[in-house]
Amino acid sequence: MKTGTLYLIPTTLGGETVNDIIPAEVQTKVTELRCFIVENIKSARRFLRKVDRTFPIDDCEFFILNHRTDVGELYSFLQPAMKGNDIGLMSDAGCPGVADPGGAIISLAHSKGLKIHPFVGPSSILMTLMGSGFSGQNFIFHGYLPKERKSRISALKRFESDTRKTRMTHLFMDTPYRNMNVLDDLLNVLADPTMLCIASNLTLPSQDIRSMTIKEWRTKAYDLSKRPAMFAIGTVV
Numbered sequence: 491m492k493t494g495t496l497y498l499i500p501t502t503l504g505g506e507t508v509n510d511i512i513p514a515e516v517q518t519k520v521t522e523l524r525c526f527i528v529e530n531i532k533s534a535r536r537f538l539r540k541v542d543r544t545f546p547i548d549d550c551e552f553f554i555l556n557h558r559t560d561v562g563e564l565y566s567f568l569q570p571a572m573k574g575n576d577i578g579l580m581s582d583a584g585c586p587g588v589a590d591p592g593g594a595i596i597s598l599a600h601s602k603g604l605k606i607h608p609f610v611g612p613s614s615i616l617m618t619l620m621g622s623g624f625s626g627q628n629f630i631f632h633g634y635l636p637k638e639r640k641s642r643i644s645a646l647k648r649f650e651s652d653t654r655k656t657r658m659t660h661l662f663m664d665t666p667y668r669n670m671n672v673l674d675d676l677l678n679v680l681a682d683p684t685m686l687c688i689a690s691n692l693t694l695p696s697q698d699i700r701s702m703t704i705k706e707w708r709t710k711a712y713d714l715s716k717r718p719a720m721f722a723i724g725t726v727v
Contacts, residue, residue, distance in 0.1 A: 497576060499579060500586070526553070527552075529582040530554075534580050557591055584614055589663075621687070623701050626659070629658060630661070639671070662722075663720050664721075687701040689719065691717050698717075
């Protein structure tokens with residue numbers, strides 16, 4: 491029996507604009523699918539309506555894959571593809587499998603011999619790296635910082651030290667409501683000449699990407715409390 495394909499569907503990073511961010515090829519494929527594995531069903535339904543206001547959401551099957559999903563459920567998510575139907579995998583924002591739990595289902599799909607088809611789309615990690623002016627040859631993404639302040643400060647100091655030694659770019663993020671705590675720690679514990687890039691509201695009209703020394707940031711910092719943001723510590727290329 492012919493099996494289906496697992497399509498990795500990129501979604502917007504925020505806002506309402508789709509045509510300027512999501513390639514037409516992706517939008518066309520999305521409208522053809524009726525089975526989706528999603529991180530957040532509300533976000534997924536909203537995205538589908540952005541792509542096509544008349545999209546038949548009620549005719550679709552949704553499987554929820556997030557940090558609370560039991561690993562034992564994953565095989566059942568792929569059953570439609572095992573029977574020949576294509577499936578779309580969508581992250582809450584950006585590219586599935588990158589800083590989201592999609593990797594688990596992708597790995598399982600490989601083990602079952604399913605075809606994997608990733609589509610081009612927005613990635614806050616790559617966009618920050620591109621816009622930072624830091625090394626794009628030697629970099630690492632750490633995901634979310636530790637919630638506990640002592641551990642967070644220790645991590646930031648470790649990133650700074652490694653950047654000085656290796657010129658590696660260290661990228662990381664946090665939730666918008668903790669962004670200002672992260673920024674305060676960065677400005678209080680890192681050295682004046684250390685380079686920091688902050689990229690906020692990526693792909694939105696209010697997008698802002700700035701790379702400056704910690705000393706410069708102390709006088710030019712702005713409110714990040716309601717803005718999705720990515721941070722990078724690096725050295726100028």
